[in-house]
Amino acid sequence: MLLACSGVLAAPTSVSAVSADGGSRITQVKVYPGSATVERTARVPAGARSLTIRCLSPQLDVQSLQVQADAHVRIGESSVKVQDRDLDKECATPLDDQVRDAEDRVASAKAETDSLELATSYLRTVATVPPSEPHSGPGTPGSASINGTTDTLRRSSQDLLLKLHQSKRRQEAAELALKELTEERNRIAGPKARTSTVTITLASDREGELRLSYQLRGPGWSPSYRAALDSTSGVVKFERLALVAQNTGEDWRNVQLALSTGQPTRSTAGRLPGPWTINVAPAEQFTTEIRAMPAPAPVAASKVTLMSMGDRGAETTPAMPNFDVQVSDDAYATEFTVPQRITVPSGGQRITLSLGSLDARAQLVSRTSPGVEPAAYLIAQLSALPGVWPAAPVALYRDGAYVGQGRLDNNSDELSRTGLSFGRDERVVVTAEPQQQNSGSAGFTGANVERKVQHAYRVESRHQRPIALQVLDAAPVSQNEQIDVVSQYDPLPADKAWNRRPGLILWSETLAPGSSLRFTAAHTLRYPKDARLQESK
Incomplete structure (x- = not known):
């Protein structure tokens, strides 16, 4: 109300x-993440x-x-x-x-x-x-007051x-x-x-x-997305959504609504560094402590909701609405203007508003990390999307079926390298062979240890057409000059530092229908006998 x-x-x-x-x-109402500007008119x-x-x-x-x-x-x-x-x-x-x-x-x-x-x-x-029984008090009936039968x-x-x-x-x-x-x-x-x-x-x-x-203070909006993949054409349809909510005590009924990425609730000025001084500790202290300046506190994410379409109280039949949201970009913020009038009731209800859609062509690959999980997943690798797409959750659909939730980050190379995962590829069978490992002495005096580790994986395609296959595996990376690592691969990997992470091996192959490939990685580690290794995976 x-x-x-x-x-x-x-x-x-x-x-x-x-x-x-x-x-x-x-x-008019302009909603920011965590706040809103309301405009009223009066005669x-x-x-x-x-x-x-x-x-x-x-x-x-x-x-x-x-x-x-x-x-x-x-x-x-x-x-x-x-x-x-x-x-x-x-x-x-x-x-x-x-x-x-x-x-x-x-x-x-x-x-x-x-x-x-x-x-x-x-x-x-x-x-x-x-x-x-005699009367025991006012109103207590006696035999004379019962003037009827048990049926009455x-x-x-x-x-x-x-x-x-x-x-x-x-x-x-x-x-x-x-x-x-x-x-x-x-x-x-x-x-x-x-x-x-x-x-x-x-x-x-x-x-x-x-x-x-x-x-x-309090109202806000947050972005979210839907991504629908057509695996036949390789096209992903992205839909931009906004969740708007408010609990201010006054309804926004039949208003002109705009959503802005600006944040007026944030600090208007950044923190400045203080002086960095170094001095000699007093005689009783034997260590010098250098204190790093504290990092700025992270800004809490604002929660957001949406609105209903039109004025529910209208008695006349409205014209066909226009749902094409106008997007305006300036140097510092992006603003989405909703063409139709919107009602956002107070109370915190989450309402979803569509901010437009975009079709993007993707390269589909089946990706597996057999050393971690013997399963393959369908990945859509895309170029950066045009326009403003703040990082936000994305609902994923594959050939019309909902497969789960992911996260869309258009401001990095996540789309082109990591891509969006659209669920398991059940027609790719992944098998991890048992790990082979042995160790012994090395060097003229036997002062070193030589340790050999081999990983082997087999991937079979049951698709009816060729597929692009990516196999990921971890290789040991030495962080000490006393440890020497030599690695051999078959076939040769396409990238030994996938996603800019040294030691993350990527095989990229085309797998024909009904065929299979075997991937092996053999690592030899040499280090002094008295050295105690620390390994993390």
């Missing part, structure tokens, strides 16, 4: 001033001397408040007051009235249930007190118990309805909602328009 409401109040002056009731509405009546806009979000940043108006409307000072929403009756929402009505229905149902339970208790007393008692108790059961059901339904309304009201405005009130001093001889903009 829209919490934004406003009124026009007359400020006390020495001359007569116009007092009228007006309304403000949100017309200024002729002769008005002040304008009060009530029921704004309590998260309003006073320092960001800006007031603009038509040329003939003169603006004076402005003030902001934050108070509990209950103190301003004009900020009541339809949900408040519905909650009060629901509370009345619960009270009525509970009163009926209690009265029927009292009657039932009285009836039980009548049935259990012997007729000959049965009919009376049956009718009473049935009414009691139905009354309890009505009470349960009323309490459930009250709980749902209360949770919805708390979701929108919180259990202890507060509101901001902005009062603007002005002077206007004729009717005009006033625009109020302010910054809100």
